[in-house]
Amino acid sequence: MPHSSFLASVLLLATACVPLGTPITDPNAARGGQQRPPEYYADKTLRYEDYTYSPDVRSVQCYVATGQNTEIFQPPVVPLSQQQPIVLEFDLLGSGSERLTAKLVHCDADWKPSVLTDMQFLNEINEFLITDYRTGVNVKVPYYHYRMQVPRVKISGNYLLVVQGAGNTPVLTRRLLVYQSGVEIAIRQGIPVAGQERYTMQQVDFSIGYGGTNLVNPSQEVKVMLRQNFRWDNAKTNLRPTFVRDAERRLDYQYFNFENAFPASSEFRYFDMRSLRVAGAGIAELDPTAAPRAVRLSPEATRNGQAYSQFDDINGQRVFESREYGNGATNGDYANVTFQLRAAQPAPGPVYVFGALTDWQLKDEFKLTYNAEQQQYTGTALLKQGYYNYYYVVGKTAGAPDDVYFEGSHQETENQYDLLVYYRPPGTRADLLIGYQMLDVNSRRP
Known part of the structure; x- marks a missing residue:
């Protein structure tokens, strides 16, 4: 992505x-x-x-x-x-x-x-x-x-x-x-050990070599965290090594019950609001005379159950830019952006726009309202001029929101993962971040 x-x-x-x-x-x-x-x-x-x-x-x-x-x-x-x-x-x-x-x-x-x-x-x-x-x-x-x-x-x-x-x-x-680079991290894409899940989930296997660092009781004292697209809301924590190889001074993490697997979801939706004079991709209507300016996105539908569609995205991020004047930092204006999501029936929970534009949180400004007569969710948020990625998600009472309900999930999706390795040396009073490594799954960069 x-x-x-x-x-x-x-x-x-x-x-x-x-x-x-x-x-x-x-x-x-x-x-x-x-x-x-x-x-x-x-x-x-x-x-x-x-x-x-x-x-x-x-x-x-x-x-x-x-x-x-x-x-x-x-x-x-x-x-x-x-x-x-x-x-x-x-x-x-x-x-x-x-x-x-x-x-x-x-x-x-x-x-x-x-x-x-x-x-x-x-x-x-x-x-x-x-x-x-x-x-x-x-x-x-x-x-x-x-x-x-x-x-x-x-x-x-x-x-x-x-x-x-x-x-x-x-x-x-x-x-x-x-x-700090205190350990050697080997990280790679694994294969979920299951049937249907191998088509919808992505598993990340990794090992931690500590031959160059004197770690005391590493199997218990080393803490790891695995993230998808730099998100904190669905990060994998408290992962314990599946194999401890003392002779090789290495910890292996390769699970069989999806402890280190994520729903792959789909490539992010997007709209291009870098111009507030001409409607860009994903925009159905633009009113440059309104104050704030008004933008209505094209009506969208669920992607769950559809075949995987490949295109480049920016993994849920956004770019601020003004095509008319450049320098989106100070030349980009704000606009009221209306999202439209068609749905034959209400989802089993509140529906939100979600991504880096919401800090990967369920924010009140991005909660959508369902109109049963129109069979459509709508909501309006104030956003700065630029290019945006986002998902539609269903909020849950606990844990990360459900982005599969509207977006589907395909193992072909390009996602970024990163691994954080922590350790507290004996006699010290703080956890050190002794290792960090990234992995781009299904990367399409040359």
Whole structure:
């Protein structure tokens, strides 16, 4: 799905960002002209996850600055050398800027704050004023675009980047990973040991060699996490080795009950909103005179039960760009985007638009409403000008949402996987990220 040659053209001047919104008619609206959904933004308690605490904060992107066109697709994961920094970009809706600061919180493997003091992982005071911000240019929805480079840290592990506003109230959090190469990881695509599942699931087998590192009781103390498309909501955790080869100093992870298998789903749906004058792919109707501008996507249908369809996507990500003026960071405007999904009957749960545009979360702004007479789900969200990937998913009471109900699942789908390996040395007080490796399944890059 991700960084094919197709992406280079999708990318052109991309910077800044992530998602959200619903049309506004309420007098108690947010500064950017959007209604404040009560549930999602009501609780300002700090969460140790990717989260947005204010409806004014939009279009968040956190990536590694590689200097390449595809850098915005690089997850915030860097080696301990940190030669290429992690960058955070986001918009703050409204006609006035705010004083925002950021800090880092070192976390354990389970994303709980560690007991380390700031000076044990930083060389400077743990408060960073965000001074790089610019106003949106010639836009109907006013905003300020903020950008910051994350400071270097001294040890590997999990870090939570917290952006704070007045009164140290959190407005935005993002998970960051800094790893060291303490082990050798061999990772490959496996074959699910079953019947029908081999056509719908993707299994990832891997082994961890620790010949160059003295690990104490590695079979119990080494913690691993396996992710699909850099998502946290459906990550595989608490995986224990199936074979411990002490003589070879290697741990093998090859399961038989789908512990390390994921539904492959399908290539992501997409629409092209890089122009707000001419309707792009996936757009049925565009009103450039509205304020905010109005975009209606083409009606869509379920893909479950259909044959696999191959095309290049960007694994659920999005690119912010203005084809008219370039530089989507400050020249991209916002638009009310209406999604339309045909369904003969209601799904067995609430239906949402889902992807990086929602932080891989079920957000109120992206919940769709079913019209029985029209046999269609619809919903409107405020999104920044750009190119988007997304799924339609069904929310569940526990666990990751069901993206197979509307999208289907095919083992031919291109997906990215990455493996995180943690270890806490005896006598220390924090989990170190001692290994990291990526795998592109069904890659179509030359």
